[in-house]
Amino acid sequence: MNLYTWKTEAAAKQAFEAAKRGDYETVVRLIDHSFNTEDCDEEGNSLLHYAAVGKNQKLVKYLVERCRMDPTWANQSMCTPYDLAEGTPLEEYFKGVCGFSREECYRNPVLRGMHPDPSIVRVGEDYYMVNSSFLFFPCIPISHSRDLIHWETIGYGITDEKWAEEHLGKLEGGRGFWAPDISCHNGRFYICATLRNNDDAAFIQTQMVTSSHNPAGPYETPVIHNVLGIDPSIFTDDDGKRYMLINRGARIMEISEDGKELLSLPELIWYGHSGHAPEGPHLIKKDGYYYCFLAEGGTGKGHMITVARSENLYGPYVNCPYNPIMHQWDEMGAIQCCGHGKPVETPDGRWFMVYLCSRFIDGTYGMLGRETCLDEITWTADGWPVVNGRKGPSYMAPLPFPYESGKPASCKAGDGWLSPRTRDSSRVRTEKDGTLWIRGDGLDLCCRECSSLLVKFQPDFCYRAEFEMWIPDEEKEEYTSDGGVTLYYDENTYIKFGVTKNEVFVSEYVDNAYVRTESKEYSFEGRVLFRVETDGLNRTFLLNNKILWRWTDVTSICSEGLIKGKRFTGAAYGVYVNGSNLLCWRQHGKI
Template sequence: MNLYTSKTEAVAKKAFEAAGNGDYETVVHLIDHSFNTEDCDEKGNSLLHYAVLGKNQKLVKYLVERCKMDPAWANQSMCTPYDLAAGTPLEDYIKGVCGFSLGECYRNPVLRGMHPDPSIVRVGEDYYMVNSSFVIFPCIPISHSKDLVHWKTIGYAVTDEKWAKKYLGNLESGRGFWAPDISYHNGRFYICATLRNNDDAPFIQTQMVTSSDEPAGPYGTPVIHNVLGIDPSIFTDDDGKRYMLVNRGARIMEISEDGTKLLSLPELIWYGHSGHAPEGPHLLKKDGYYYCFLAEGGTGKGHMISVARSRKLYGPYENCPYNPIMHQWDEMGAIQCCGHGKPVETPDGRWFMVYLCSRFIDGTWGMTGRETCLDEITWTLDGWPLVNGRKGPSYMAPVPFPEKSGKVISRIGQSVWFTPRTRDITRVRTGEDGILWIRGDGLDLCSRQCQSLLIQFQPDFGFYAEFEMWIPGEETNEFTSDAGMTLYYDENTYIKFGVTKNLVFVTEYVNNAYVRTKSMKFDFQGRVLFGVETDGLNRTFLLNNEILWRWTDVTSICSEGLTKGKRFTGAAYGVYVNGSNLLCWRQHSKI
């Protein structure tokens, strides 16, 4: 879809109005003579959105059957014409077109909030996925699913505070663990990832390998290989030999069975379809072919997935004639930047791809970071895989295993609290009763060494978070610092909404300075209730259920909010202490 231009605006608005009024003749006339059905409005609503609201079934059928408009195409708010038809006579018609009911579909992204660079493996009827964590601790979340749609975090690949402090403790934000891969071999799970160091390190890119006989862990002490490249993955051939792939393109090297030793130097087997930023290599062997999958085009709106194949492991590899096999062709699509994927086969012989994507507020601000999508792979008669029929990402699709609906855990929950780089357990802990304990370390959030905060990643563009804060009864020290909630991206951009002994304030930090602050007198008596409501770029700050301030255009706490270093994580929220006091929090609600 395309936003109408100044030349087509008048005709488009006339067509939208006619469709909304159910005016079949006018809409058909405009389509015949001047209106382009690819045009949509500023909010991404297509002509079919308006036609469904107009409730003229003849017009809806004309747009779907003659003009081939998709009732499962989403506007910028992720609403489809199918959604708008719910509860009307049009719902049954669209169900027949789509082949699934509204209750028998899933919505992309399947993992929302910061879940970039997915890798997946199936063992029996269980699926396991890992995602990048950068400098966040605990590191590299491991998720489990029975149906590919509903996921629950079950563990982390790196949980040793001392190890994390040694390897992550001084890293700039955006470095750390990039693009992990999970695989299974001889009863053991293997996770590898790039450990991206600062640019002044002896090796700026290294490859980490760890393993466990249980998918949730605990995993062993990681082994670090000083090999330049990113996005490692492990492939096991039919003869039992094991290999690691890294970029650029797909470079392959033999490794020991346990992944702790490198047995050869990296050798290029395929550089990709486009030649632009080829990364994220994965190998799959099927029907006598080695299929090599790559992410290409950079992680912006040019992102894509391509594939090549060969009868021999080291090639030469033949480019797929249908490349790229996944790409968002639609500039107005609500889901963008689709790439970096890995295929998985289901027990019944079907194939699916998990891949990363981004969603943007106003087409610009990727507040939630990169997320995880799922789409089915079909194989052409000449043996090539196509993701979602090469149509780009789906917004809604039939659930892969309808018989398991209602028997699986709902969308992933965030029960774990994170800290940047590592965790000082003498200062920060979480209780079984849900209470969070933080003793300040005297450092503000702009310091890389600050450990006196706990965060979770923003789950969507709209949500509400509320925390009660108090000084424990046994704490006798005077409250001499500030403490409260934080809206956090990294040490370079964040917002603090907090209290001191006699003030309540909200302040925004951007690139070495606090750039705007609001404050008012407040008498802190040892207990207070913070609340922050998020609606796109707007944030509302509440203290003890009273609205104090509303800020619009809060753009700093997302990847696009500042050009500095590596910024491709996601917005977070949480609680902090700046000073030396011990304080407690209880999270009341989140939507």
């Protein structure tokens, strides 16, 4: 779809209004003479969205069957014409066209909020996935599913606080663990990832390997290989030999069975389809061919997945004639930046691809960071894989497997709270009843050494975070801290909404300075209720259910909010203490 231009605006608005009225003759006349069916409005609504509101089935059928408009194409709010038809006769028509009901489908992204760089492996009927964690601890979340759609975090690749402090403690925001891969060999699970260090390190890129008999862990103390490159993955050939792949393009080196030793130097086997930023290599073997998958085009809107194949591990590899096999072709699509994928085969012989994507506010602000999508792979008659028929990401697609609503995917690991770099258990703890306890370390959130905060990643563009905060009775007389809720990206950009003994305030920190602060007198007597409501770029701050401030165009808490270093994560929310007091929180309601 394309946003209408000044040349096409008049015809587009006429067509949209006519479709909304259900005026079949006017819409058909405009299509015949002046309206382009690829045009959409500023919110991404297509002509079919308006027609679904108008409920003229003859018009809807004309647009779908004659103009080939898609009932599952989503606007910027992820709403489709199929959704707008709910409860009308059109819903049954769309069910016949799409081949699935609204209850029998899933929607991308399948993992929302920051879940970048997915890697997946299947063992029996169980699927395991890892995503990048960057500087956040515990590191490298491991998720489990039985149906590829409903996922639960069951563990983490790194949970040793001291090890994390040693390796992550001095790193700048956005560094840490990039693009992990999970694989299984002889009943043991292997996770590898790039440990991206600061630019002044002896090795700015190193490769980490760890393993466990249990997919949820605990995992062994990682081994670090000082090999430059990013996005490692492990491939085991039919003869049992094991290899690690890293970028640029796909470079391959033989490794020991346990992954702790490198047995050869990296050797390039395929540089990619486009030649632009080839990374994220993965290998599979199928029907006598080695298939090499890459992420190309950079991580912006040029991102894509490509593939090549060879009958020999070291090549030469033949470029797929259908490349890129996944790319968002539509500039107005709500899901963008599709790439960095890994395929997985189901027990019944079907194939699916997990891959990263981004969603944007106003086409600019990727507040949520990169998320995880899923689409089916089909194999062409000449043996090539294509994802979702090369149509780009799906917004609605049939469930891969029937979902058993009463059956959880697995047991959750912990409570989901994360800390930057590491966690000091003597200062921070979480209880089974949901209570969070933090003893301040005297450091503000701009300090890399600060450990007196806990965060989770923002799940969507619109959400509400509500916390009750109190001081234990024995601490009240000596309260000298400020504490409360934080909207957090990294040490360079964040917002604090907190209380001192005598005031309540909200303050925004951007690039070495607090750039705006508002405050009111307030007598904090030991217990208070914070609420922050987020609607896109707008934030509303409430104390004890009273609105204190509304901020619009808050752009700092996202990747695009500051040009500095490596800003690859996403917006988070949580709680903090700045001072030395002990404070307690309990989260209220659903996010």
